[in-house]
Amino acid sequence: MGEEANCNVAMESAAPKENGHTTGGAAAEAKAAAALAEIAVTDAAAVPKPTPPPAAVAVDPRLQGISDAIRVVPHFPKQGIMFNDITPLLLRPGVFKDAVDIFVERYRGMAIAAVAGIEARGFIFGPAIALAIGAKFIPLRKPKKLPGEVISETYVLEYGTDCLQMHVGAIEPGERVLIVDDLVATGGTLCAAIRLLERAGADVVECACLIGLPKFKECTWLHSLQIASERWTDIDKSAVHY
Numbered sequence: 001m002g003e004e005a006n007c008n009v010a011m012e013s014a015a016p017k018e019n020g021h022t023t024g025g026a027a028a029e030a031k032a033a034a035a036l037a038e039i040a041v042t043d044a045a046a047v048p049k050p051t052p053p054p055a056a057v058a059v060d061p062r063l064q065g066i067s068d069a070i071r072v073v074p075h076f077p078k079q080g081i082m083f084n085d086i087t088p089l090l091l092r093p094g095v096f097k098d099a100v101d102i103f104v105e106r107y108r109g110m111a112i113a114a115v116a117g118i119e120a121r122g123f124i125f126g127p128a129i130a131l132a133i134g135a136k137f138i139p140l141r142k143p144k145k146l147p148g149e150v151i152s153e154t155y156v157l158e159y160g161t162d163c164l165q166m167h168v169g170a171i172e173p174g175e176r177v178l179i180v181d182d183l184v185a186t187g188g189t190l191c192a193a194i195r196l197l198e199r200a201g202a203d204v205v206e207c208a209c210l211i212g213l214p215k216f217k218e219c220t221w222l223h224s225l226q227i228a229s230e231r232w233t234d235i236d237k238s239a240v241h242y
């Protein structure tokens with residue numbers, strides 16, 4: 001439809017125009033020059049214009065800085081693990097802030113009542129996000145750290161098993177919760193956190209983390225910045241499905 005319309009315009013412009021004046025000498029030359037100029041313009045208009053590419057997906061310019069600030073340490077804490085170390089990012093306040101801001105921009109205005117951070121690295125990003133969006137912060141802790149009555153959920157890690165605990169009463173049934181961690185590898189930790197919160201009656205809106213594998217890209221329950229994931233390709237991981 002668009003192409004057809006352009007063609008019609010070009011053909012109409014190319015038709016010679018008659019002004020009724022007699023021609024000859026300088027006047028004829030001037031008219032010829034004008035006609036040539038018109039044809040040149042018309043021909044240019046007749047050349048099909050390349051179809052503009054579909055609007056590129058805007059890449060957040062902050063992501064590169066965040067990715068660059070994460071150090072990958074091979075074979076830590078054991079052989080075969082490519083450890084994604086976020087501590088260099090924490091030494092750079094501007095980049096640290098960028099990471100927090102990206103999540104705040106996503107979750108602000110979503111009526112999130114609580115941010116649940118997973119020990120230990122979810123405690124680094126979670127409280128900052130919670131304060132910025134006006135939500136309470138709930139620590140999901142490793143065993144024997146919380147003094148009150150707890151509910152627990154065990155899970156399998158890339159390098160072992162673990163358990164998450166939460167204080168009974170930290171969440172009210174129906175409250176909208178965002179779960180925050182630094183990284184998703186197998187997804188076991190996040191899935192345990194989801195199970196724990198849902199057992200307590202929470203409405204888990206999403207899980208958010210900086211570092212993730214491409215295989216999690218389509219997960220509706222996870223928003224990962226996909227940072228550093230391309231550097232993990234030598235590790236075979238199987239996603240845990242919630």
Ligand SMILES: O=P(O)(O)OC[C@H]1O[C@H](OP(=O)(O)OP(=O)(O)O)[C@H](O)[C@@H]1O
Pocket residue numbers: 118119120121122156157158162181182183184185186187188189190
């Ligand atoms: O997707 P998964 O395979 O479950 O792994 C991801 C989890 O592993 C890391 O924590 P870790 O258990 O090493 O604890 P830490 O934060 O106390 O170091 C990371 O911070 C995530 O919580």
Ligand SMILES: Nc1ncnc2[nH]cnc12
Pocket residue numbers: 081082083084085158183185
């Ligand atoms: N590759 C990895 N780097 C950092 N923390 C992790 N937790 C689980 N896998 C990890």
